[in-house]
Amino acid sequence: MFLASEVASLRLFVQLCISTVYCILWSVFSKVRPWTAGVGCLQEKGSCSGETITPVNRKQHQKKDVQPATTPTSVNYHFTRKCNYKCGFCFHTAKTSFVLPLEEAKRGLKLLKESGMEKINFSGGEPFLHEKGDFLGKLVQYCKQDLQLPSVSIVSNGSMIKEKWFQKYGEYLDILAISCDSFEEETNQLIGRAQGRKSHLGNLYKVRNWCQQYKVAFKINSVINTFNVDEDMTEHITQLSPVRWKVFQCLLIDGENAGEDALRQAERFVISEQQFQEFLDRHTSVSCLVPESNEKMRDSYLILDEYMxxxxxxxxRKDPSRSILDVGVTEAIRFSGFDEKMFLKRGGKYVWSKADMRLEW
Structure with missing residues (x-):
């Protein structure tokens, strides 16, 4: 059993290496033969998305409920799945350590901009973990400086952020969201939103001050679950004064935090609709609160994984489309399951450029 597991791991590692090298070579080749860009990755032997294209999975793609193409106004790019925290309800777990080469990631972001993207949100995993945040910083700078996107944002747990990152890349970032589920250290430890004995709340306040200093809009994300559902966070949120406080109902995703093949088992974190509503009722005085129930959240996000x-x-569950690097944005987005009406209903489009927020720094 041990030998079989080792062989399977080695085979997966080799496949990912081959896929990465293939994409790099094709990226170079496409600059010489631009009229063939995107074709090579569609060959039967493989693709930049890390999957082998066979008659079987081609039929699976064809059988999907294909939607009309929609404009990717706001996109969430989870470019890494690796994380230094172990949140028990995490719904985008570290099933692979793969990260696209920088130039391939930039190529995909350019495709999205050309298709109408106005806002990009970088997430993970923990996005500041890869190359100590420098990879992330280069993407942020590229999106704001080269692509001229109105809004560039990040979701992070805050534990890996250093002030020198703000000094180098802060001017290119519109919004930084820090995930915080409780203002009690013990509760964060129980949830898994912690690393050793480091204070998650200490990091939260430190990053909030840096956002103020380097003129980055500060946001807080909280997942409401069985461990924090009775907590009153009004005083702390008021003191931190984020531009938005996103409050999510704990969501189960098969293969991520539920089911036999999942790395997390989040059933014990799940709360009812009534419990979620009671939490919201307790915080009606918080004007920046933006609630998202399971119904609102599930299909109203355009999510790109590490293979784009x-x-x-x-x-x-999370059924992947073909990579936009292989088939383009218009084709891939047809298989996204994106509910644009719910996206607008939940307030997905708002004043998201810090230049338009008129904040007092």
């Missing part, structure tokens, strides 16, 4: 594949959550 749109993830369809309509069946309660």
């Amino acid at each position: 594949r749109f993830l369809d959550c309509r069946e309660g």
Whole structure:
């Protein structure tokens, strides 16, 4: 059993290495033969998305409920799955350590901009973990400086951020969201939003001050679950004064935090609709609160995984499209399961450029 596991791991590692090298070579080749860009990755032997294209999975793509193409106004790019925290309800777990080469990631971002993207949100995993945040910083700078996107944002747990990152890249970032589920250290430890004995709340306040100093809009994300559902966070949120406080109901995703093959088992974190509503009722005085129930959240996000594949959550799991690097944005987004009406209903489009927020720094 041990030998078989080692062989399987080695085979996966070799496949990822081959896929990465292939994409790099094709990126170089496409600059010489621009009219063939994007074709090579569609060959039967493999693709930049890390999957082998066979008659079987081609039929699976064809059988999907294909939607009309939509404009990717706001996109969430989870370029890494690796994380230094172990949140028990995490719904984008470290199933692979793969990260696209920088130039390939930039190529995909340019494709998205050309297709109408206005806002990009970088997430993970923990996005500051890869190359100590320098990879992330280069993407942020590229999106704001080269692509001229109206809004560039990040979601982070805050533990890996250093002041020198703000000094180098802060001017290119519109919004930084820090995930914080409780203002009690013990509760964060129970949830898994911690690393050793380091204070998650200490990092939160430190990053909030840096955002103020380097003129980055500060946001807080909280997942409401069985461990924090009875907590009153009003005083702390008021003191931190984020531009938005996103409050999510704990969501189960098969293969991520539920099911036999999942790295997390989040059933013990799940709360009812009534419990979630009671939490919201307790915080009605917080004007920046933006609630998102399971119904609002599940299909109203355009999510790109580490291979730049749109993830369809309509069946309660994350079914990937083909990579936009292989087939382009218009084709891939048809398999995203994106509910644009719900996106607008939940307030997905708002004043998201710090230049338009008129904040007092």
